Amino acid sequence: xxxxxxxxxxxxxxxxxxxxxxxxxxxxxxxxxxxxxxxxxxxxxxxxxxxxxxxxxxxxxxxxxxxxxxxxxxxxxxxxxxxxxxxxxxxxxxxxxxxxxxxxxxxxxxxxxxxxxxxxxxxxxxxxxxxxxxxxxxxxxxxxxxxxxxxxxxxxxxxxxxxxxxxxxxxxxxxxxxxxxxxxxxxxxxxxxxxxxxxxxxxxxxxxxxxxxxxxxxxxxxxxxxxxxxxxxxxxxxxxxxxxxxxxxxxxxx
Ligand code: PEP
Numbered sequence: 001x002x003x004x005x006x007x008x009x010x011x012x013x014x015x016x017x018x019x020x021x022x023x024x025x026x027x028x029x030x031x032x033x034x035x036x037x038x039x040x041x042x043x044x045x046x047x048x049x050x051x052x053x054x055x056x057x058x059x060x061x062x063x064x065x066x067x068x069x070x071x072x073x074x075x076x077x078x079x080x081x082x083x084x085x086x087x088x089x090x091x092x093x094x095x096x097x098x099x100x101x102x103x104x105x106x107x108x109x110x111x112x113x114x115x116x117x118x119x120x121x122x123x124x125x126x127x128x129x130x131x132x133x134x135x136x137x138x139x140x141x142x143x144x145x146x147x148x149x150x151x152x153x154x155x156x157x158x159x160x161x162x163x164x165x166x167x168x169x170x171x172x173x174x175x176x177x178x179x180x181x182x183x184x185x186x187x188x189x190x191x192x193x194x195x196x197x198x199x200x201x202x203x204x205x206x207x208x209x210x211x212x213x214x215x216x217x218x219x220x221x222x223x224x225x226x227x228x229x230x231x232x233x234x235x236x237x238x239x240x241x242x243x244x245x246x247x248x249x250x251x252x253x254x
Contacts, residue, residue, distance in 0.1 A: 005033070005227070005253040006160055006211045006234035008123055009040040009241025010063065010091060019242070020046060024053050026244045032057065033251045036234070039089050039123070040241065044077050047085040061089030061123065064097055067110040069118075079118035090115050091123045091236075093149070095166045099129075105148035113152035121158040123236065124149045125215070130167035138165075139186050146187060150195050160211045162236040163187060168216025170238055177225045177232075180214045184231035187212055220245035223252035 015023070020042075032038060039059035042050045051060045066076035082090060092115060093108035108124065115122050126145035128138045142163065153159055163183055168175050175183075192207035214226055215236035226232050237249055 003209065003211050003233045005036040006213060007036055007038055007246075007250045007252070008061070008091070008160070008162070008213060008215075008234070008236040009038075009246060010094070010215075010236060010238045011040065011042050011242060012063070012096070012238060013043055014242060015043060015046065017046075017049065020050065021053075023242060023246075024050070026247060027058055028055055030247060030250075032247065033254050036250050036253065038250055041089075041091045041123075047082065047087050051086040059089050059121075060085075060087040061091050062087060063091050063094065065090045065092070065111065065115055065120070067107070067114045079115050079120050082120060083118075089121045089123065091125065091162075093145070094125045095127055095164055095169055099166065105145055108145075109148040109152040112149050113154070116152075116154050116158060121160070123160050123162055123213070125162040125164050125236070127164040127166050127169075127216070133165065133167065138183060139190075142183060142187060143190050146190060147194070150191070153195075156195075156206045156210060160213060161187070162213040162215050164215035164236060170217070172217050174217040174219075174222050174226075175214065177229050180226060181229035181231055184212050184214065184229065188231050218249060220248040223249040227252040 039061050041061040041063045044062055047062060062082045065079050065082055066073050070078055092111050097103045112124055126142050128141040132141045165175055188207045196206045211233035213234045213236045214232050218235040218237045219240045240246055
């Protein structure tokens with residue numbers, strides 16, 4: 001069985017009810033490729049608003065959640081709260097969480113473990129900075145971030161990994177399909193060698209089944225070329241997920 005195409009939207013800290021209603025309208029109008037899983041990452045105050053209005057075939061994700069069930073963690077949200085809002089997904093370790101809010105590999109690993117233990121589906125994100133790519137360290141950095149996540153995964157069927165080179169996020173500078181494919185293939189090889197074997201599955205089981213999304217300035221103009229790459233199973237989309245062209249990105253593999 002092939003991996004089902006997957007497109008995530010990351011609205012970041014954007015939107016109000018008026019603009020969200022417009023996004024909901026174009027997602028309802030679609031038409032959306034039934035062979036693509038779609039999930040939108042919405043700001044926490046709008047989780048319930050979006051879940052109640054979006055069609056069932058569009059999943060809703062929080063953009064972060066804490067590593068504890070509840071308590072004195074002002075400003076954080078809990079896995080149980082996301083589920084209580086009717087949502088099943090959470091994005092974890094986005095580069096803005098890492099680089100603006102200082103989240104470490106260790107903390108992201110703890111969040112991964114906790115979110116999975118509490119029944120959520122997760123979209124953990126990894127990716128190198130420009131200086132790391134230029135220093136030839138792309139794989140080293142991505143493997144380190146991936147290991148911190150993989151060590152904490154209890155159920156790979158609820159994980160969709162996003163590779164998002166930091167230099168491509170929100171910059172309009174997309175990785176070429178060749179650059180993205182090269183890293184995706186390397187990540188899949190790492191998973192085959194380090195995860196599938198470790199959990200004593202067939203050597204390729206996790207590696208072959210895990211969907212790996214590319215993220216970084218994906219638009220309607222470049223999504224189709226990226227979608228053709230063998231190890232790219234969809235995209236995680238920031239800016240363009242707020243616009244009607246998001247429907248074209250969802251339908252990129254048609
Ligand atoms: C993102 O926020 O994950 C992202 C990839 O943003 P953009 O598509 O705007 O580069």
